[in-house]
Amino acid sequence: MHPMSSLLSRPQHLVLEDGTVFPGIGIGAAGVAAGEACFTTSMTGYEEAVTDPSYVAQVLTFAYPLIGTYGVDEIRMESDHVQCEGVVMRDCRPEFAAWLKQKGVVALTGVDTRTLVRRIRDGGVLRCALGDGTPEELQARALAEPLIDGRPLERHTWTPEPYVIGEGPRVVVVDFGSKRSIPARLAGAGLEVVVVPGDYDADAILDWSPRVVMISNGPGDPSVLTTQVETIKELLGKLPVFGICLGHQLLGLALGHETVKLPFGHRGANHPVRDIKTGRVIVTVQNHGYAVIADDDVSHVSLNDGTVEGLIGDGFASVQFHPEASPGPLDALPFFDRLADACRSAPIFTRS
Amino acid sequence: MPKRTDLHTILILGSGPIKIGQACEFDYSGAQACRVLRREGYRVVLVNSNPATIMTDPEWADATYLEPLDAETVTEIIEREKPDAILPTLGGQTALNLAIELAPLGIELIGADLSAIERAEDRELFRRVVQEVGLHVPKSIVARTPDVEFPTPAIVRPAFTLGGMGGGIAFTQDELRATIAHGIEMSPVGQVLVEEYLEGWQEHEIEVMSDSAGNAVVVCSIENLDPMGVHTGDSWTVAPQQTLSDPAYQQIRNAAFATARAVGVATGGANVQFAVNPKTDEYRIIEMNPRVSRSSALASKATGFPIAKLAALLAVGFTLDELPNDITGKTTAAFEPALDYCAVKAPRFDFEKFPLAERKLGAEMRAVGEALGLGRTFAEAFHKAFVGRENAPFPMPADNDELVERASKPVPERWDLLLEAAKRGLELPGIHPYFQERLREVAAVPARISRTPKRLAVDSCAGEFEAKTPYYYVTHEGEDEGPPPSGKAVIVLGAGPNRIGQAIEFDYCCVHAASALRKLGYEAVLVNSNPETVSTDYDTSDRLYIEPLVPENVLDVCSLEQPVGVAVSFGGQTPLRLAPVLAEAGYPILGGVLDSIDAAEDRGRFARIAGELAPKWGLAENADEAYAVAAEIGYPVLVRPHHVIGGRGMHVAYGPDDLDVTGPVLIDSYLEGALELDVDALADGENAWVAAILEHIEPVGVHSGDSACVLPGPSVNAKLEAEIREVASFIAKGVGAKGLLNLQLAVHHGRLYVLEANPRASRTVPFVAKATGTPLVENAVRLLLGEKIADLGLPEVVRPTRAWAKEAVFPAERFPGAARRGPEMRSTGEVMAGAATPAEAYMRAVRAAGRGKRGGHILPPLQASGLS
Numbered sequence A: 001m002h003p004m005s006s007l008l009s010r011p012q013h014l015v016l017e018d019g020t021v022f023p024g025i026g027i028g029a030a031g032v033a034a035g036e037a038c039f040t041t042s043m044t045g046y047e048e049a050v051t052d053p054s055y056v057a058q059v060l061t062f063a064y065p066l067i068g069t070y071g072v073d074e075i076r077m078e079s080d081h082v083q084c085e086g087v088v089m090r091d092c093r094p095e096f097a098a099w100l101k102q103k104g105v106v107a108l109t110g111v112d113t114r115t116l117v118r119r120i121r122d123g124g125v126l127r128c129a130l131g132d133g134t135p136e137e138l139q140a141r142a143l144a145e146p147l148i149d150g151r152p153l154e155r156h157t158w159t160p161e162p163y164v165i166g167e168g169p170r171v172v173v174v175d176f177g178s179k180r181s182i183p184a185r186l187a188g189a190g191l192e193v194v195v196v197p198g199d200y201d202a203d204a205i206l207d208w209s210p211r212v213v214m215i216s217n218g219p220g221d222p223s224v225l226t227t228q229v230e231t232i233k234e235l236l237g238k239l240p241v242f243g244i245c246l247g248h249q250l251l252g253l254a255l256g257h258e259t260v261k262l263p264f265g266h267r268g269a270n271h272p273v274r275d276i277k278t279g280r281v282i283v284t285v286q287n288h289g290y291a292v293i294a295d296d297d298v299s300h301v302s303l304n305d306g307t308v309e310g311l312i313g314d315g316f317a318s319v320q321f322h323p324e325a326s327p328g329p330l331d332a333l334p335f336f337d338r339l340a341d342a343c344r345s346a347p348i349f350t351r352s
Numbered sequence B: 001m002p003k004r005t006d007l008h009t010i011l012i013l014g015s016g017p018i019k020i021g022q023a024c025e026f027d028y029s030g031a032q033a034c035r036v037l038r039r040e041g042y043r044v045v046l047v048n049s050n051p052a053t054i055m056t057d058p059e060w061a062d063a064t065y066l067e068p069l070d071a072e073t074v075t076e077i078i079e080r081e082k083p084d085a086i087l088p089t090l091g092g093q094t095a096l097n098l099a100i101e102l103a104p105l106g107i108e109l110i111g112a113d114l115s116a117i118e119r120a121e122d123r124e125l126f127r128r129v130v131q132e133v134g135l136h137v138p139k140s141i142v143a144r145t146p147d148v149e150f151p152t153p154a155i156v157r158p159a160f161t162l163g164g165m166g167g168g169i170a171f172t173q174d175e176l177r178a179t180i181a182h183g184i185e186m187s188p189v190g191q192v193l194v195e196e197y198l199e200g201w202q203e204h205e206i207e208v209m210s211d212s213a214g215n216a217v218v219v220c221s222i223e224n225l226d227p228m229g230v231h232t233g234d235s236w237t238v239a240p241q242q243t244l245s246d247p248a249y250q251q252i253r254n255a256a257f258a259t260a261r262a263v264g265v266a267t268g269g270a271n272v273q274f275a276v277n278p279k280t281d282e283y284r285i286i287e288m289n290p291r292v293s294r295s296s297a298l299a300s301k302a303t304g305f306p307i308a309k310l311a312a313l314l315a316v317g318f319t320l321d322e323l324p325n326d327i328t329g330k331t332t333a334a335f336e337p338a339l340d341y342c343a344v345k346a347p348r349f350d351f352e353k354f355p356l357a358e359r360k361l362g363a364e365m366r367a368v369g370e371a372l373g374l375g376r377t378f379a380e381a382f383h384k385a386f387v388g389r390e391n392a393p394f395p396m397p398a399d400n401d402e403l404v405e406r407a408s409k410p411v412p413e414r415w416d417l418l419l420e421a422a423k424r425g426l427e428l429p430g431i432h433p434y435f436q437e438r439l440r441e442v443a444a445v446p447a448r449i450s451r452t453p454k455r456l457a458v459d460s461c462a463g464e465f466e467a468k469t470p471y472y473y474v475t476h477e478g479e480d481e482g483p484p485p486s487g488k489a490v491i492v493l494g495a496g497p498n499r500i501g502q503a504i505e506f507d508y509c510c511v512h513a514a515s516a517l518r519k520l521g522y523e524a525v526l527v528n529s530n531p532e533t534v535s536t537d538y539d540t541s542d543r544l545y546i547e548p549l550v551p552e553n554v555l556d557v558c559s560l561e562q563p564v565g566v567a568v569s570f571g572g573q574t575p576l577r578l579a580p581v582l583a584e585a586g587y588p589i590l591g592g593v594l595d596s597i598d599a600a601e602d603r604g605r606f607a608r609i610a611g612e613l614a615p616k617w618g619l620a621e622n623a624d625e626a627y628a629v630a631a632e633i634g635y636p637v638l639v640r641p642h643h644v645i646g647g648r649g650m651h652v653a654y655g656p657d658d659l660d661v662t663g664p665v666l667i668d669s670y671l672e673g674a675l676e677l678d679v680d681a682l683a684d685g686e687n688a689w690v691a692a693i694l695e696h697i698e699p700v701g702v703h704s705g706d707s708a709c710v711l712p713g714p715s716v717n718a719k720l721e722a723e724i725r726e727v728a729s730f731i732a733k734g735v736g737a738k739g740l741l742n743l744q745l746a747v748h749h750g751r752l753y754v755l756e757a758n759p760r761a762s763r764t765v766p767f768v769a770k771a772t773g774t775p776l777v778e779n780a781v782r783l784l785l786g787e788k789i790a791d792l793g794l795p796e797v798v799r800p801t802r803a804w805a806k807e808a809v810f811p812a813e814r815f816p817g818a819a820r821r822g823p824e825m826r827s828t829g830e831v832m833a834g835a836a837t838p839a840e841a842y843m844r845a846v847r848a849a850g851r852g853k854r855g856g857h858i859l860p861p862l863q864a865s866g867l868s
Helices: A003-008 A046-050 A094-102 A113-123 A135-144 A181-188 A202-206 A226-235 A246-254 A334-345 B025-039 B071-081 B092-101 B114-121 B123-132 B173-186 B246-263 B294-303 B307-315 B378-388 B400-407 B414-423 B433-444 B504-519 B551-561 B573-584 B594-601 B603-613 B623-633 B718-735 B765-772 B776-784 B838-848
Strands: A010-016 A021-026 A032-040 A058-062 A086-088 A106-109 A126-131 A163-165 A170-175 A192-197 A212-215 A241-244 A258-275 A281-293 A298-302 A308-313 A316-319 B009-013 B043-047 B063-065 B085-087 B140-143 B154-158 B168-170 B192-196 B202-210 B216-224 B237-239 B268-276 B283-289 B342-348 B369-375 B454-457 B471-475 B489-493 B523-528 B543-546 B565-567 B617-620 B637-641 B651-653 B665-669 B675-684 B688-696 B709-711 B738-748 B751-758 B803-809 B829-835
Touching: A010 A106, A010 A135, A032 A086, A032 A113, A032 A135, A032 A258, A032 A281, A046 A058, A046 A094, A058 A113, A086 A126, A094 A106, A106 A126, A126 A135, A163 A181, A170 A181, A170 A334, A181 A192, A181 A334, A202 A226, A212 A246, A212 A334, A226 A246, A241 A246, A246 A258, A246 A281, A246 A308, A246 A316, A258 A308, A281 A308, A298 A316, A316 A334, B009 B025, B009 B071, B009 B092, B025 B043, B025 B092, B025 B294, B025 B307, B043 B071, B071 B092, B092 B114, B114 B123, B114 B246, B114 B283, B123 B246, B123 B283, B154 B173, B168 B173, B173 B192, B202 B246, B202 B294, B202 B307, B216 B246, B216 B294, B237 B294, B246 B268, B246 B283, B268 B294, B268 B307, B294 B307, B294 B342, B294 B369, B342 B378, B369 B378, B369 B471, B369 B543, B378 B433, B400 B414, B414 B433, B471 B551, B489 B504, B489 B551, B489 B573, B504 B523, B504 B765, B504 B776, B523 B551, B551 B573, B565 B573, B565 B776, B573 B594, B594 B603, B594 B718, B594 B751, B603 B617, B603 B718, B603 B751, B617 B623, B623 B637, B623 B665, B675 B718, B675 B776, B688 B718, B688 B765, B709 B765, B709 B838, B718 B738, B718 B751, B738 B776, B765 B776, B765 B803, B765 B829, B803 B838, B829 B838
Parallel strands: A032 A058, A058 A086, A086 A106, A170 A192, A170 A212, A212 A241, A241 A316, B009 B043, B009 B085, B043 B063, B471 B543, B489 B523, B489 B565, B523 B543
Antiparallel strands: A010 A021, A010 A126, A021 A106, A032 A126, A163 A192, A258 A281, A258 A298, A298 A308, A308 A316, B140 B192, B154 B168, B154 B192, B202 B216, B202 B268, B216 B237, B237 B342, B268 B283, B342 B369, B454 B471, B617 B665, B637 B651, B637 B665, B675 B688, B675 B738, B688 B709, B709 B803, B738 B751, B803 B829
């Protein structure tokens, strides 16, 4: 243990809603955090993961025990602050611990994360709370935490105002909590990217005269975002619609498919996905708790559990995984090139 | 893509004798390949000259040739067996080189084609092909004038000067111009090579698997703790990599794929090495191996991903997504392992054996073995690797400055020195700041915290799926993931890291012991720290533990397993040293062999047992006593210092003037010119059954491990043989030997002497088992479990299937003086060959050892003898 961190750290607990107690050392901000307990198996990319807006309302556990090994660089943040409710680790380096504290995040190190991961794997995701408080208080706090499913989240993670980056044919990104890398990759593919808030309706989106629309990732249960699904329905047929992660789920709902909650989600940088058309397997980055149930329109499937990992059809394409990586393998980057090609060949949307 | 049906017979090339840089990892990979290809219905023909391998047991291939691995011999085999394809990627550099030589025969290579091998092996060609696809290699230019544009720091090497004289390192542009000018002056051709200076860059390795459909995954990233400059085989390493951020890591991951594609690796495993600048994340590709390597074995054991098995299946056309992940049973091999522990590998050196060699590490590998430690924290994994080396402690410099100075150099004991410096709170020079911090943590953590041991599974998925394979490491947190004690577990203790005198032969014995125990209805539990071996393949035992073979860790395994027996007779000296501790803790030693081992090793006890059969000997406390004892015995005498590491200082004295004694010594009558015989037998405490009497080519005085030997021994006539059989039973009864028994005998002036008795597995067990077609280890296990020789159904006398010879292989190209045969063992491995007569067999063995070019022809495969 770093000499400094012993001054800042104190014994704390993580408690699951069923009362299971995991002792640890508090190294983050004061207070209590609560949310759905989930884990990622990614071995790199801790700054990216904790700043990924898809983790809103979740407490993120790193299955890999050594976190913070290469220091902290805010250039790797995927949004302007830490998004997950709390962070749970086995062995956190002092610099990253100090950074989490500075960002106001409740965080534990020294936790038996393998047991926690196996618990979530076997029993499915469940609510938890961590931080200052007795185990009894923390359990009560975990039980008081509303489930993610079936409700809109209070905290909006989208941009309050539209902003533009890049130059070229225009794509509108409908932001539900987009990782920074998505607009950055689109701009890098030679597009002008207009990022608009997730509550924009179809007219507001089309007012930007895009050639294609891209629905971003974001947190929460897709099935409650009924207005946004209607928006996508309106867009479909008017111009090509793409989606990533939550965007893929919303597109699936707009196409008439259903979404379902996975037992403990897919979170990690090693998820194999088969492209049905080519037969090729790519290793993808995933971070999702829900999946689309579909028999048609399917472009990609998970090799781990056979769930839908992508949709394709006339005027739409989406992936459940994260082609922008950050963190994780870059195998799926060509998704952005295909989107850029579509953008270049599509007409500018004009109202008829 | 399903497997290819146009192939019927596949030739697998082994890697030959154990050498530095090419050890048991290729037995592990070759054995896996044999198993899976036969399971898929292919006919497997195998060539390997190394008798101590599991893969050359007759049951592993359809036709096994214990023959020299040279083009002429393999051509003969090809003519006889007519293989449809050669799989050259699982037998190390030896197999790849051989495949290139065999190219004119036009047989298809699977796994890697000829042009890919050439592109990877030819340095210039390699640089060109990877640069063409936009990848970075170390920059270099040839300069004839100081006015060059080249970034600093740079290293300047004048052309054609001896030992690089006139070269130097330049850190500024001014220094660069001056150094080049000086170098040009020094060079007889007025020319210098200017190269990018990569010292202080971190070295990384990426293990890639690709298939014929173009899918590729990274099995494991490995980072060297030692910066650039020390061969990766001599470096401490950690998996997964620690110091690269995600973007920096993804950059080299992509570069590794691009390299494999550029070189043209068709299928299977490949290994790409990088230097990465820790300040800028710039990378340079150093080299790639288009084959399974030592690092692949390490990556397999560190992650649970069976690289060699999959490489063989990919070579015959399967794709990654068609192959199951054994560990989860649910998912496929098309994935990248996620770890929730860290794996540290420590090299094991044997410089003590080579006093003439400079104790310095560099571009050429010197390590003879390695130990792997797995732990939930870096400190835990580091500590396991550290003690797993089984090195004796050595005195640390008392002076802090001297300690730091020595620790700053690439010496074999560098990490011992660094850890000591960390304990004293000193500077830790020359290593990445991250590893400095980690080392300070290791120094601060008590070596061992007494808590309840728990087994965690090596599951390749960080707990995301349930593990089906029983492969564990022991830690002191979490929930124990192993089954409760079954009441039928027998623990087989492995041999630990390879070293001179204790290598693959003992792994062979442990693997056979495990298989025998399983056959007999026990649960075989293996404990070993050596990631290169077949014994650490999770298919070998019912439960596998990667743990150092030291008392604390082995006691942890015992307490979890509650074994009905612990087999200590198969892994060489390592388990024997542990046996008393285990016995004291109340764990039953299989066969109750402790007393017989003591009877054999205690010179006084043994001399009383052997009586007239033992040559004269005596103990001396100092030089004065030594003169008296030697005179009493009669010159010449063999003098052995007591309690020294590696048996240094052993010598023969022909008269008082030759005695060189500074402390306590053991003095033996030296039977000059005697014929030396090695006997491998089975014993049941009462009787011995002799499997073979090997005749040494070298006379007494040369370490038996370094001696060539032949079977049957030309000097062993019926009378001598009968006498030896009697002596074997006499000694077996005397020491109470159970299981395997090895005797070192000498015939001097017509009289038979017993030099040594070892009531345990010996180095020659695999050789004798193969030469006689007798499952020695399986029978030994039955004897240790209490059966009698009469219960085993052995023939009264077994004869070798043909004349056989074994020859030792020495690391002479790496250590000066290594090939000088004497009382101290220096060979790293051995070869075996057969023929119609012992003389011809010896000639074939010398050829297989690479010291002869001609002579003899291949014989039918082992399976043709009908004894397998």
